[in-house]
Amino acid sequence: xxxxxxxxxxAPHGSAAGREGVDALLAASAYCEDISVIFxxxxxxxxxxxxxxxxxxxxxxxxxxxxxxxxxxEQVYVCRSSLAERGLAQADLVIDVEMLDRDQLKAKLQxxxxxxxx
Numbered sequence: 340x341x342x343x344x345x346x347x348x349x350a351p352h353g354s355a356a357g358r359e360g361v362d363a364l365l366a367a368s369a370y371c372e373d374i375s376v377i378f379x380x381x382x383x384x385x386x387x388x389x390x391x392x393x394x395x396x397x398x399x400x401x402x403x404x405x406x407x408x409x410x411x412x413e414q415v416y417v418c419r420s421s422l423a424e425r426g427l428a429q430a431d432l433v434i435d436v437e438m439l440d441r442d443q444l445k446a447k448l449q450x451x452x453x454x455x456x457x
Contacts, residue, residue, distance in 0.1 A: 341452035342373040347382035348456060352397040357385050360457030361403050368410040375414040375447060376407070378436070382457075383421045386432040401433050418444055 345364050351357040368374055378386055385404070392399050407415060419438040422428065429438065439447070448454065 341371075342375070342450065343367055343371050343453050343455065344375045344377060344448065344451035346448070346454060346456045347376070347378045347385050348380045350381040350384045351387075351390065351400075352392045352395060356457045357382075358398065358400045360455070361400055363455065363457075364412065365403065365406060365410055368412055372411070374412055375416065375451065376412060377416045377418075377444060377447060379418040379421050379444060381421075383417055383425060383427060386417065386434065386436065387427070388431060388433045404434050407434060416444065416447060 345360060347357060347360055349356050364374065364376065385401075388401075390399060390401055407413075415434065415436045416439050417432070417436040419440050422438070429436075
């Protein structure tokens, strides 16, 4: 199977897109070994620790992000400038990710055979 890239661009819990994206990502990992995950823009909020979505009657799917290692999803990237623009740092995130600048992320996106955006 070809290389899949999952791009998370939207904030969590405002819609089901983030949760559905993570579900699709974990399911695809059973069939594809070459998966990249990129968090950019408001998508970096998907990675934020300490979210309490129960207050808005939404499911907390952040624990599912911690399953990436178990599912052999190792290529996980976040936009360095997106974090900085939002006053966030690596320590604020629920999982370890590789921080890349915009040019490096652009190169990763160009390498993608299939791109799924959430």
